């Protein structure tokens with residue numbers, strides 16, 4: 001099982017994901033897309049998919065290839081699918097962005113790029129879903145957090161199916177039915193992607209990682225099942241109910257209100273579960289990753305409150321951009337960056353020192369990181385995200401660009417820390433590379 | 448003679464640390480049982496978290512460093528999570544330095 005414990009390409013997924021994140025942040029700082037352009041404008045779609053597919057989905061896939069086998073105690077169904085999936089997703093995303101640029105008139109005609117992109121992306125995601133799904137299936141019946149991952153994968157399929165429908169429709173091949181879905185169904189796609197795939201999966205993964213790194217007892221299975229039931233209901237109502245409403249030409253209002261109610265219940269239940277993990281932890285001192293994850297949770301709570309306030313004042317539609325920004329960058333990206341910081345150090349340790357254990361003195365995982373330095377970048381990151389959200393709410397486009405520029409800088413700072421970890425730059429001699437150990441490669445793991 | 452070998456094995460195992468907690472498996476109380484029969488060593492040990500990828504390396508590490516001890520003919524290491532490890536297994540002197548609440 002030694003060889004099977006490290007996923008070879010997880011680091012490559014992380015590297016590509018972070019590259020997309022920095023590119024998207026830099027484009028926002030340059031004033032590309034929302035808020036200078038409309039939320040639904042082609043330029044905005046470019047940024048949205050760089051963040052949703054390039055950054056968040058890629059990072060999540062990379063983490064799941066490593067994490068799902070640990071979760072279920074069985075090796076990955078087939079490691080050889082990881083790299084082709086990465087190539088397909090990268091090619092598909094590139095084509096999708098090009099297609100959006102055609103749509104916005106920035107590139108000459110070539111709308112066929114959209115269905116091509118959808119096909120490549122669907123193929124890539126299908127490999128990921130099949131590989132992870134079959135891994136969980138090997139260990140049936142699935143345990144606790146594995147259920148969240150399964151619900152996330154089902155939502156991913158729904159997201160991709162809807163996105164593929166949009167792509168065909170936008171390229172003029174969709175027919176009348178798909179046109180109807182495209183006209184009003186974009187929120188379903190966004191909810192299935194951000195809410196179902198990314199949020200439910202992140203929740204499941206966070207249960208396990210938090211209990212592992214804080215030595216807290218696992219969340220009671222009954223409680224986490226209730227959380228998942230509420231979350232699945234929210235996504236199920238939004239997508240299935242939404243499609244039904246579109247078919248019946250009934251308007252999405254009631255369906256989305258019901259989904260929002262389930263969504264709020266999910267956040268409240270999840271908040272209860274996470275609070276219990278922090279409260280019952282046996283390790284009193286928090287590491288940087290668990291401290292920063294808490295800012296991600298705070299952002300999720302803030303997003304829920306913001307959503308309630310916007311709906312109550314009837315201004316949700318006007319501020320959906322600010323809301324989505326806080327969800328994507330405060331909650332999802334904040335949590336993923338915090339966890340990456342730990343996972344990279346942990347995997348780098350395993351790769352370099354695991355095989356030497358018992359033969360040579362080895363450093364600790366914490367010796368691979370310099371939390372003091374990194375915490376400054378994280379602080380700058382979260383402050384700029386919250387500032388960016390506020391500037392969107394108050395319609396200050398130029399302040400937003402400044403905030404995005406600071407986010408870019410902070411992310412680059414965090415990346416530099418990750419690279420130092422990979423290079424073992426902070427490990428003191430003589431423990432750094434004793435005889436018989438090999439330095440890790442930056443972009444993939446030796447297994 | 449047997450007790451002496453067990454003591455030497457325990458001493459040797461101080462080089463194996465839990466990468467997360469940064470202390471050796473002896474002080475952390477990961478070693479539940481070490482039995483020796485004419486140089487054939489059997490170790491029953493645990494780790495903090497079931498399914499953690501580090502657990503496999505810990506097991507290998509314990510086997511490797513035991514094998515180097517003079518007088519050891521063969522090593523068999525079993526990983527168990529029953530009973531589960533709790534911070535109360537840690538040597539008291541190490542426990543507070545790790546930031547564990549003493550009540551646990």
Ligand code: HEM
Pocket residue numbers: 039040041044045048049052053057096117118121122159160161162163164166167170182186189190193194197198
């Ligand atoms: C096969 C993959 C995908 C394709 C082909 C695709 C395609 C599209 C298209 C064509 C639109 C615009 C619809 C319109 O307003 O005309 C859209 C919107 C959107 N997509 Fe995707 N998508 C895919 C995957 C994803 C994923 C995985 C996520 C999130 C995790 C996502 C999140 C969003 C969001 C949030 C919007 C709304 C953006 C806005 O209105 O500004 N998409 N997608």
